[in-house]
Amino acid sequence: MARDEMAELRAFIAVASENSFTKAAAKLGLSPSALSHTIRALEERLGLRLLARTTRSVSTTEAGERLLQAVAPHFDQIRFELDALSALRDKPSGTLRISAGSHPVVTLLRARLAQFLKDYPDVNVELSINDGFVDIVGEKFDAGVRLGESVSKDMIAVRIGPDWRFLVVGTPAYFARRSAPEHPRDLTNHQCINLRLTSAGGLYAWEFEKDGRELEVRVHGQLTYDGIIPVLQAAVDGLGLAFVPEDLAQPYIDRGELQVALEDWCPPIQGYHLYYPNRRLASPAFSRFVEAFRYRG
Secondary structure, three states: OOOHHHHHHHOOOOOOOOOEEEEEEEEOOOOHHHHHHOOOOOOOEEEEOOOEEEOEEEEEEEEHHHHHHHHHHHHHHHHHHHHHHHHHHOOOOEEEEEEHHHHHHHHHHHHHHHHHHHHHOOOOEEEEEEEOOOOOOOOOOEEEEHHHHOOOOOOOEEEEOOOOOOEEEEEEHHHHHOOOOOOOHHHOOEEEEEEEOOOOOOOEEEEEEEEOOEEEEEEEEEEEEEHHHHHHHHHHHOOEEEEEEEEHHHHHHHHHEEEEEOOOOOOEOOOOOEEEEEOOOOOOHHHHHHHHHHHOO
């Protein structure tokens, strides 16, 4: 393939991925007019219109989408292969983009990041905090962090933490006003603090299990957050019951600031895993990251 054809395809992938000539031009270090000329040359050579342009947006045509799906993975593979060449260097380098919820960041990643960054000073780590589900491939993350039971089967999953459980907690003052729930269904009569899953947009249903029986409860309350840390803080402030990870709540439980309800309905769940596509060619930096955060019991 001629160099001009490679440049045209690279330019097309950038515009199709960004849905913007301006953003793609900045990414490629070109002027928007030069980029537009390159795309026009590709369309003329193929005899097909690849991009639908309006004054406000850019989108792929049917032919453009087909071309994008056909060639983009090959360019990704080339990038991975080039990254792998850095294995010949003494020190891994580059930027790793990781998507994770606030809970694993606070309880697992934070404790190990200092040593990892010290050991590999040429590696940069970008952590995107999101308590919902994230398409790590579509969003171009190197990896994500998710509970083992929710990792897709087509992903490689590496455990990075132990099993843990959610607990229903509230302040002693709250339970002085309202009797503690004896069954998960009783929660519908309580003031509960909801967690909104930012990716899906819906509210998280509290999940319980006892003697092999699984139960989901849609709770109600005046307050909703899209992060688990403020949900816990609201419970400590006495604003209602919360369903939060035990390790986050334990210090408050030990100090008597929170009490637990329905503990026998809260079994352990599979711990957090670092997951990434099985077709991913691991760079030296990413391989070191996986080994540094792997759970060893």
